[in-house]
Amino acid sequence: MPHLRPRTPVNAVLLRLRSEAIASLTQFFAGRSFTQTHPPIITSSDCEGAGEVFTIMPANDAPTPTDQDGQDSFFRSRKYLTVSAQLHLEALAQAVGNVWALSPVFRAEKSDTSRHLSEFYMLEAEMSFVDDLGPVMDLAEDMLRSLSTNLIESATVQDLFYRSPHSGSHLAPADEVRRRWEGLMRQDWPRITYTDAVALLRQKADLFTHKPTWGAGLQSEHEKYLAEYVGGGEKPVFVTHYPRDIKAFYMRETQTAGSDGAGAVVDCFDLLVPEFCEIAGGSMREHRVEPLLSAMKRQGILKPPSEGAADEQTGGTLDWYVDLRRWGCPPHGGFGIGFDRLLSYLAGVQTIRDIVSFPRWYGRCDC
Numbered sequence: 001m002p003h004l005r006p007r008t009p010v011n012a013v014l015l016r017l018r019s020e021a022i023a024s025l026t027q028f029f030a031g032r033s034f035t036q037t038h039p040p041i042i043t044s045s046d047c048e049g050a051g052e053v054f055t056i057m058p059a060n061d062a063p064t065p066t067d068q069d070g071q072d073s074f075f076r077s078r079k080y081l082t083v084s085a086q087l088h089l090e091a092l093a094q095a096v097g098n099v100w101a102l103s104p105v106f107r108a109e110k111s112d113t114s115r116h117l118s119e120f121y122m123l124e125a126e127m128s129f130v131d132d133l134g135p136v137m138d139l140a141e142d143m144l145r146s147l148s149t150n151l152i153e154s155a156t157v158q159d160l161f162y163r164s165p166h167s168g169s170h171l172a173p174a175d176e177v178r179r180r181w182e183g184l185m186r187q188d189w190p191r192i193t194y195t196d197a198v199a200l201l202r203q204k205a206d207l208f209t210h211k212p213t214w215g216a217g218l219q220s221e222h223e224k225y226l227a228e229y230v231g232g233g234e235k236p237v238f239v240t241h242y243p244r245d246i247k248a249f250y251m252r253e254t255q256t257a258g259s260d261g262a263g264a265v266v267d268c269f270d271l272l273v274p275e276f277c278e279i280a281g282g283s284m285r286e287h288r289v290e291p292l293l294s295a296m297k298r299q300g301i302l303k304p305p306s307e308g309a310a311d312e313q314t315g316g317t318l319d320w321y322v323d324l325r326r327w328g329c330p331p332h333g334g335f336g337i338g339f340d341r342l343l344s345y346l347a348g349v350q351t352i353r354d355i356v357s358f359p360r361w362y363g364r365c366d367c
Helices: 008-030 065-069 084-094 131-150 153-162 174-185 194-202 220-229 289-296 316-326 339-347
Strands: 079-081 098-107 119-128 191-193 238-239 270-273 278-287 332-338
Touching: 008 098, 008 131, 008 153, 008 339, 084 098, 084 119, 084 316, 084 332, 119 131, 119 339, 131 174, 131 238, 131 270, 131 332, 153 174, 174 270, 174 339, 191 194, 194 220, 194 238, 220 238, 220 270, 220 278, 270 339, 278 339, 289 316, 332 339
Parallel strands: 191 238
Antiparallel strands: 098 119, 119 332, 238 270, 270 278, 278 332
């Protein structure tokens, strides 16, 4: 009964936590001269090409063959609910410098787990004139440390540290929640490359159901081990430079002597926190036209030239994104953090559905 759930004491505290976190983050970015922006919710493309998007159309439009081609649709072509504001933030950053946004995103992922929602909020930031991954990670680290330092003494957070008999079993123990806050306040979060992380995991391969393999994504059990071992179970851990072929097309390839072929890596990171795994991810963006087109071709995003047209492939609905590189594009990078997942971690809520006032997930969209 989501329309009545906010009246319970625990959920009222969670609402206040969300409000205070937004106020603190707004102050943080204003102090760093970031411009807050409002990117669109309706988009023409799937940011990362995963295909888990919602298609939109007017309620009185019945699907027809012409609708499928987009010829008679409301926007003249098929449009979607956004999965990320990143591509639009890159365009805005080239106008005013560093930008950030906190906005809703949508995933049509048929996943019924404690970590997934169909509608949730993403906090995303984009930095112009940075040519190294370090400052991007520094920003994410400083942001989370500032948030925890500013709020830990507030009455709302102190309420989180108190567990009455009526709090329910869906909350992590109070001492564990306090450790999470204190961990975010610690200095100098460790950083480890994906390659070194896989080598470390292989030494303990017998501990895992999924054997660690270079070139494959890290499983949740791998991430938990890294957070515990590398971060000492206290500090968050940055894992950097993942294989190119398992990451998004827009990430800049790391320039090393052996960067060609299957062993190539990209300038990116995931941020792992103890007991909860990944909560943020970021990268340097490819700011040059030809390398970006090559990456899009490699991942099958480019459209082949039509018959009689110039012998040039195009990015289809992403032509505008490629065009940004043609009109003056400085080196830049940024990150995104699942805002609801972050709040779940800070509140000790075991399922992300309980941090959202009106949760929507596969099979459920009540009131």
